[in-house]
Amino acid sequence: MGRDSDPDRRWWKEAVVYQIYPRSFNDSDGDGVGDIRGIVDRVDYLDDLGVDVVWLCPVYDSPNADNGYDIRDYRAITDQFGTLDDWNALRDALHDRGIRLIMDLVVNHTSDEHDWFRRSRREEGEYADYYWWREGREADAVDWESDRGPDGEAPPTAWQSFFGGPAWSYDERRGEWYLHLFDPKQPDLNWENPRVREEVFDLMDWWLDRGIDGFRMDVINLVSKPDGLPSDPDAPLGGTMNAANGPRVHEYLSEMNDRVLDRDLLTVGEMVGPELPMEHARRYLDPDGDGLSMLFHFEHMLLDRGEDVWEREEWDLSELKAVFNRWDEGLETGGWNALYLNNHDQPRMVSRFGDDGRYRRESATLLATLLHTLRGTPYVYQGEELGMTNYPFDSLEELRDVDTLNPLRTAIEAGEVASFEAVKEGVRANSRDNARTPMQWSAGEHAGFTDGEPWIGVNPNHDAINVERERATDGSVLRYYRDLVALREEHDVVVYGDYEPLFPDDDEVWAYTRTLDGDDGTERLVVALNFTGEETEVRLPSDVATEGGSYLLGNYDVDEAAATRALAAGDLRLRPWEARVYRVVE
Structure with a gap:
């Protein structure tokens, strides 16, 4: 069915989305950290590439325990990134060029420095149950090592956080344990409290009123926790797996759809878990239900991953095809796919699925061809259009990401891993920090990213892989991406x-x-x-x-x-x- 006759034709189906990780995109003030003004300075680059939408990773006020995904104030911009006026300038610069802007919505958890949590730990009025608080258990109720409460008690459940270690931390001020499926500085919000949901909907309205065009929703399928947070010591470990697609998640998102999203927006939900059941996927994407435009699943991202961040598994092309084929068939009549092979949480796709050596250019452009000619909306992660590669990490000191550092340090301290050197190749292959090294603008010092000392190391191959060189080279990865973006605009068949x-x-x-x-x-x-x-x-x-x-x-x-x-x-x-x-x- 063509564009003219398709009753479900939407602008976001026809779009190409470009993801920006602000900390690593472009630094305008020389402090070594990317910022909003730096993005404004590069808007013409995005326009020249031809993208339709920018997805901006969190720029909100944050203590940065998880690089901005621990939010202290949803209505303020973190000082390192600039001001709300800077953000206004970015919105206007994008919209003036016909580029839409979507923001990260991080509402499974907040920072422990958020005012809601400060009030909750004091049991202040309605804030007392804004988060998940529980009493501890007898220490012998679990058979694995964990933090202990003041009387030697164990956490309320045997859940482990996504970043390693118990998913519960003891708060001395309140005298109870609070749930955090991620870092201890990221306490989970209690969505069973209707006042929490109203707070979330209000902040969404606040940003939509400022002119954004949608949201990427961080780990949104975790917001509904299992009934009663069961404390069975034999229950499976891994808090994220226990909480994924919980019993009220569709109720909550349907309420969000009715309350906030019933307008012309791009909404993409991140759905964590090893395999998202297709019946859940269709409910998330049902316009008369949860109403999301599309979702990010992780099935293809887990093909080569072992249990620990430094462990790898063998994969073959038929397995990768099977995942994409299953999702195309599953959503053919009831949804829309989001197409990606890398982002801020994943290593560089050319190092992972291609050949980042002899055939870097060829494999980078082949992978791009795949993503831009399948059915769905392609997402381009910053630097992907240059064929940027993984970073050759040589020490723990070069790493910044808690998802790598926390479990690795714990394993070394426990004697489960001899040293960083023993698992270096796995860390190099898998760490999220691969995606977070600075954007490579030139062959100059610090790749043209900053005049200061960058917050994380610049890939030493920036002298060969950078925007200036790609622009000047016939047949470059960057020029090929421009052709792919144009192809989508010129031929209906690519989209529909x-x-x-x-x-x-x-x-x-x-x-x-x-x-x-x-x-x-x-x-x-x-x-x-x-x-x-x-x-x-x-x-x-x-x-x-x-x-x-x-x-x-x-x-x-x-x-x-x-x-x-x-x-x-x-x-x-x-x-x-x-x-x-x-x-x-x-």
Whole structure:
């Protein structure tokens, strides 16, 4: 169904979203930390890239225990990033160029320095149950080491936090334990309290009234906790897994939809957990229910991850395809996909799913081709469009992320890991800090990110991988991204075409078609991607091979006439990490 006849046509389906991690994007004042004015200075870069939406990671007032995801004041800008006037200038600069702005909504938890928590720990009136408070248990009620209360009591449940260690901390002022599924400085809000929900809806309205165009909702499927927070000592560990998709989550989000979101917004919910049940996904995306535009699931992000942050698992292409195919089929008639392979919480995609050595440019552009020609809305994480790679961490001192540091230090202290050196390769592969090294603007000092000392190390390969060089180089990753963004705007089939996978069990080639029936006939894309460092041959099915096609886009120089003849013959010979996109009109 084409754009003109699609009753569900929405602007956010047709958009390309660019994610900015402000701390690492561009520093305007030389303190080594990126800021809002630095983003304003680079808005023309975003406009030139052609993106439609900017997703801004948290800029709110925060003590930065988790780099801004621990919010002290939702209506204020943290001093390091600037002022509300700076934010207004950014909003206006983006909107003047036709670029929309969405903000991070972090309301599963706050900072322990938030005024709500300060009042809650004092049991002050209505704030007493804004958070999850519980009495401790007998120390022998659990069989694993944990923090203890003043009388040697154990935490209320055996849950562990996402960042390692108990998911409960004892507060001496109140004399009880509070729940934190993440860092101890991130206490979980009690959404069962209707006043908490109203506070959240009010702050959402406050930002929408300031002219934003939607929200990315941090770990939003954790806001409903299991009934009674069961204290069974044999219950599974891992607080996030116990809390995911809780018993009232759809009630809460449906209320949010009715109260706040019933307007033309982009809303994307982050859904943590190893596998999100499709029935939950459809409910989150039901416009008459929870009403989210799209969601981030983690199924493909966990294929290569072990239990600990430094552990890796083998994966193959057929597994990755199976995840994407399952989600396309599952949401075909009841939702919309958000397409990503990296973000601020994940390592760089070219180092993870591609080849960041000899074929860095080719594999970076192949992965980009995949994300921009599947059905769904593509998300570009800052630096992805340059083919930025993971950082070669050599010591604990180079790391900044609590999700890496906390469990690693605990494991070293417990003797479970001999040293950083023993797990260095795994940390290099998996740490979230890979995504948080500064944006590489130039080959100059600190990659042109700052005139000061950067808060985290700049990747030493910035002399070869940077914006200035990418702009000046024919066939660069950056130039290819511009072409992909333009392709989405020019061809309806890229957005609304049906997806049909080819060769689902092939571990070398990912091939598929996108087909759109319109008033003027049928438009089809044929996409073929070689996920190996060797030349490979692709024999297309007879109903895909056609003489009516033309070569549309690829990441190698080709003889377009010869490439078109290859499509007609159904015999494609793809070079290492080669991507080809054909268009057929019937």
